[in-house]
Amino acid sequence: MKSRGSIDNLGVPPRAGWVAAYLCAGMAALGAASGSALADGSGSLGGQASAATPTITIFSNSGGSQTLPPYIPFSILNLGSSGTANTLVTQSNVTATSSQVSLPSGSQIAQIAFGNGNTQSGVYAGSVLSDSGSPFGAADTTTDYLAAGGRNGTVTVSYSQSQTSLNMLWGVLNSGNSANLITFTSASGATVATVNGSQIGAGLPSGSGFNSSSSTVALNLSNIAPFTSVTFSDTKQHAFELALGTGSSTLAFGGRGLLPEPASFALLGTALGGLALLRRLKKIP
Secondary structure, X not given: OOOOOOOHHHOOOHHXXXXXXXXXXXXXXXXXXXXXXXXXXXXXXXXXXXXXXXXXXXXXXXXXXXXXXXXXOOEEOOOOEOOOOOEEEEOOOEOOOOOOOOOOOOOOEEEEEXXXXXXXXXXXXXXXXXXXXXXXXXXXXXXXXXXXXXXXXXXXXXXXXXXXXXXXXXXXXXXXXXXXXXXXXXXXXXXXXXXXXXXXXXXXOOOOOOOOOOOOEEEEEEXXXXXXXXXXXXXXXXXXXEEEEEOOOOOOHHHOOOOOOHHHHHHHHHHHHHHHHHHHHHOOO
């Protein structure tokens, strides 16, 4: 006598029952694979991650040519253009109403403040010898950008609303745990995430022409717990140069982005194959 829970007692043909079980297993595995990718922050489709290191998506880099990266999928926050080339423009706080350099209208940034450094932290235009190199390339001598001066200089960006990601042009990339350091801070003052130049350099694909002494990198940092301010700093001799981005894109080096992993494709194929086989078996008398 079959038990009450057997497949036959449920009115399902034995072969179809095995297919149904196979299908359920495939779908369950697919769900588990997707869930794990989202939970550990390795997929850009995931929700808020609690990890201390953001998800790093690199779009392109200048390959050490001291030019702009070839692909930048976001707009750059426009701080203006200096009338005098290759200079420190200002060390004063930048707000919507500041005089020398002001924030563009509609920006979610409330203030950009500067502090410390043996080289002055502030807004620069072009490259300044022994101080900073423009993330817009050596040929651009007037477009304004941000620089945290060497030996503990800082640039602190405060937002009017909580953020969970950041687009930026990362200037000449320096290696080291405290070199080119970005610290994300919550409204309560807690550090929710950090990332440094070494982590960005390690994330660049081989053959990308990256040069740690002169490359600018276009990237997105995401899956960050809500933050209301971000501080850029550097303990080394030279400045941490950057330009903030607005908007976003899912495309990265080699077209990588929000594409499912190969294992997910395989599991999806298994589930769809099981569905097709189940439909055929239902037609057999």
